[in-house]
Amino acid sequence: MSLILGLLGGxxxxxxxxxLEKLQAFTPAKAEQDHIRVIADINPGVPDLSAPGSGAGPVLAEMAGALRGAGADVLAIACNAAHAHADLIQRxxxxxxxxMIETASDAACATGVRRVGVLGARGALRLYREYLAAQAMGMVSLPSDRQAVFMEALGRIKAGDLSSPVQAQMAELAADLAAEGAEAVIAGCTEIPLVLRPEEVRxxxxxxxxxxxxxxxxVCLGMEAVPQLLGS
Structure with a gap:
């Protein structure tokens, strides 16, 4: 029997x-009963994670506790910046x-590159810088003026604008990172792949x-060990 995944989303x-679509697509199921049970809290009311002191941590922690009460065995968060509260969520x-940050950083390390560009909000950038440094990789980020352009584009995506101009803008921002010496680009906000495809990044x-x-x-199907619980 597979583990039950608790998902903090929204x-x-x-x-x-x-x-969720990718989770289903990657599951080696021969019948619908072979799929992973997911208990998800898709909560768009989580306070703005890019605003310091917004109070997002306690909200995420409450969501995680409720997921455990509903039967979840292990957690995932479909948001990069929310991992700033990972310790509180686990406790x-x-x-x-x-x-997610660890997983993406491991994927970058596996490519053999040494300089990784990250598109993301400030909180996500801080997390990726720490994780990449722990694996002897340097992080390339946008200069402040281009970071402001990124945040404006991100806001448009969150509002539902997936238009060609937004797609072109995100591709240009990825190209900026490559021009600064990045050998790979991590989509450090989950909305980025909604408008940026791998073939658009050189x-x-x-x-x-x-x-x-x-x-x-x-993890849920037992092909990888369950991550160690914080403090255990």
Whole structure:
């Protein structure tokens, strides 16, 4: 019997649905009963994760605790920036977390590159810088003026704008990272792959949503060990 996955989502809703689609697609199921049971809290009411002191941590912790109460065995978060509260989420729920930042950083390391560009909000950038440094990789980020352009484009995507101009803008921002010496690009916000495809990036493109979905399948089906619970 597979483990039950508890999913903290809604940040934003469209990216969470993409994660669920990938989770199903990557599951080696021969019948519908072979798929992984998922208990999801798709909560777009989580306070803005890009705003310091927004109070998102306690909300996420409460969601995680409720997922455990509903029967979840292990957690995943379909949002990069929310991993800033990973410790609190695990302490509150008593459940191990399949870490998206760790998973994407491992995927970058596996490519053999040494300089990784990350498109993401400030909180996600901070997390990726730490994880990449722990694997002897440097992180390339956008200069402040281009970061402001990225955040404006991200806001448009979150509002449902997946138009060609937004797609072109995100491709240009990825190209900026390559021009600064990045050998690979991590989509450090789950909305980015909604408008940016790998073939539009001339260097290695790493989609954390895809890698997280694959790892959740492996963990829940017993093909990979359950991550160690914080403090255990």
């Amino acid at each position: 940040m934003g809703p469209a990216a969470t649905l993409v994660f 509150a729920s008593g459940l191990p977390l399949i870490d 260097i290695e493109f790493i989609d954390p949503v895809e890698h997280l979905a694959r790892r959740c399948v492996d």
